[in-house]
Amino acid sequence: MKLKNKFLSLAGIFIIFFAPVGYAEISNNIISFSTEVEKEVQYDLLEATLFIQSEDKELKSATKQVNSKINAALDIIRNVKSVEIKENSRTTHVRYNSKNKQDGWIAYGKLVLESQDDEQLAKVLTQLDGILAIDSLRPSVSSSALLNIEDTMIKDVLKQFQHKANLIRSSLNAKNYKIQELSITTPVNQNKYAPRMFQASNTKSYDSSVDIDLGESKTLLKANARARIEIIFE
Incomplete structure (x- = not known):
């Protein structure tokens, strides 16, 4: 397996856009409006x-x-420090036949792995x-990258x-x-940043001959501010 796009350092790759769309409503010298900023960043985690x-x-x-299979997988994964196990879950369900009668059980196990080292993760998958x-x-x-970006985005949106x-x-x-109300939403408290998903639900096992194209490996993060201000004429 070859991951074509290496995850680069987040430093120095921010591109700031100021969204032109907002709204403003006026009522009794109180004006409500919103503003938004965007940053394009590269993914740093797989x-x-x-x-x-x-x-x-x-x-x-x-x-x-x-x-048995999950435990065998855990023995392999735990030998690679750069690969983290984020989820390890098991579930069971009743299996029914065509006559809607119970005729067995379905057991399911899932592991979710994360790593900032795509080469090491590729080796584990192999x-x-x-x-x-x-x-x-x-x-x-x-999460650490989002927290670092959050400070910059708060300054930009303010x-x-x-x-x-x-x-x-x-x-x-x-x-x-005079500010009556001001709320700020960032990628951290939104908990969303349009991640790319590569499905392989029909795959029986990992095929190391298949290249996975991550595109440009970038995403667009947004922060917005919603405000109510009182206009003072005297």
Whole structure:
């Protein structure tokens, strides 16, 4: 497996856009409006979701097969420090036949792995060939990177707020304005940043000959401010 696009350092790759679309409502010298800023950043994290499913007439047998595969996978993964296990879950469901009668059990196990080292994660996936199947691969932005970006985006969106508030004040020939309400939403508290998803739900196992194209490996983060200000004329 070759991951074509290496995740680069986040430093120095920010591109700032100021969204032109907003709104303004005026009522009794109170004006409500919003402003938004965007930053284009590169992903610095790769997430892999793997699974194993087993069916059997006996619950013990079905769960034993899943546990055996998951434990074998964990022994491999734990030897690679740069790959983290973010989720390790097991579930069981009743299996029904065509007459809607119980005739067995379905056991399911899932592991979610994360790493900022795509080469090491690729090696782990190769070693897991024949043990677990890949459900999806998803590049994303790490929590630490989001926190670092948040400070910059808050400053940018507040700068835009001040610019827009002063523009409204001067356009109305007012002397000043007073903030009545101001709320800021960032990628951290939004918990979303349009991640790319690569599905492999029909894959029986990992095929190391397949290249995974991550595109430009970038995402667009947004922060917005919603404000209510009082326009002061005297």
